[in-house]
Amino acid sequence: MTPSPWPPGTDSPWPPGTDPSAQPGTDESPQPATPPVRPPSAVPHHPRKRAVDIRAVQRRLRALHYAPGPANGVYNEFTKNAVWAFQKVNGMAPNGRLNQRFMRALAHPRRPRRLSHDGSRSHVDIDIRHQVLTFYRGRRIVLISHISTGSGRRYCEAGHCGIARTPVGDFRVTRRVSGWHRSPLGYMYRPLFFHLGYAMHGSLQVPNRRASHGCVRLPMNVGDTLPDMVRNGTPVHVRR
Numbered sequence: 584m585t586p587s588p589w590p591p592g593t594d595s596p597w598p599p600g601t602d603p604s605a606q607p608g609t610d611e612s613p614q615p616a617t618p619p620v621r622p623p624s625a626v627p628h629h630p631r632k633r634a635v636d637i638r639a640v641q642r643r644l645r646a647l648h649y650a651p652g653p654a655n656g657v658y659n660e661f662t663k664n665a666v667w668a669f670q671k672v673n674g675m676a677p678n679g680r681l682n683q684r685f686m687r688a689l690a691h692p693r694r695p696r697r698l699s700h701d702g703s704r705s706h707v708d709i710d711i712r713h714q715v716l717t718f719y720r721g722r723r724i725v726l727i728s729h730i731s732t733g734s735g736r737r738y739c740e741a742g743h744c745g746i747a748r749t750p751v752g753d754f755r756v757t758r759r760v761s762g763w764h765r766s767p768l769g770y771m772y773r774p775l776f777f778h779l780g781y782a783m784h785g786s787l788q789v790p791n792r793r794a795s796h797g798c799v800r801l802p803m804n805v806g807d808t809l810p811d812m813v814r815n816g817t818p819v820h821v822r823r
Contacts, residue, residue: 623660664802668729699820706818731800777819
């Protein structure tokens with residue numbers, strides 16, 4: 584059962600003083616004020632002059648393993664995030680516009696850049712260059728998502744200072760927290776930790792740029808479903 588998207592009434596489930604995620608490098612959202620996994624309201628998408636069938640676009644994106652939210656004909660934040668991911672995979676500027684170039688690519692899509700030769704049952708590729716996450720079962724793509732990784736900037740927050748970089752290398756999912764988890768640098772939704780305090784997690788703020796303290800921010804709908812797909816021990820390959 585999916586946990587409530589509200590922040591928990593208690594702090595971390597780890598014993599006081601022994602929380603392995605409570606260290607620099609953790610992330611990230613401000614405390615949520617509303618249940619964020621509900622479909623958001625519509626946003627502008629600058630369609631071409633001829634009307635675009637948003638529902639058909641959503642269905643096509645879902646068939647290609649992106650996560651646009653329900654096929655309801657509403658161009659909302661989830662759909663925009665999926666459009667961004669598709670545009671990045673297909674060599675376009677991620678501007679969210681459903682123009683003729685986008686529609687042509689939607690009919691003849693590219694596959695995401697493969698980051699490893701991992702032949703394991705399941706693994707996650709995190710492409711920092713293109714800001715895209717891909718989850719595979721064997722060689723079959725299950726999910727493609729827009730992400731936001733470390734900004735590369737220096738930060739000093741909540742007594743922690745450092746450079747906001749996402750670690751590069753080969754890792755594994757080591758642990759997880761259900762629901763909202765409060766880290767030293769903010770809230771993370773359903774985090775999947777893969778290296779020290781670094782995690783893939785749902786966030787209320789996943790902008791079209793690198794903006795995190797080092798974690799891999801996911802749109803809330805992806806952050807709510809990925810933990811149900813990914814087991815502890817799943818390989819995670821992070822590349823620039």
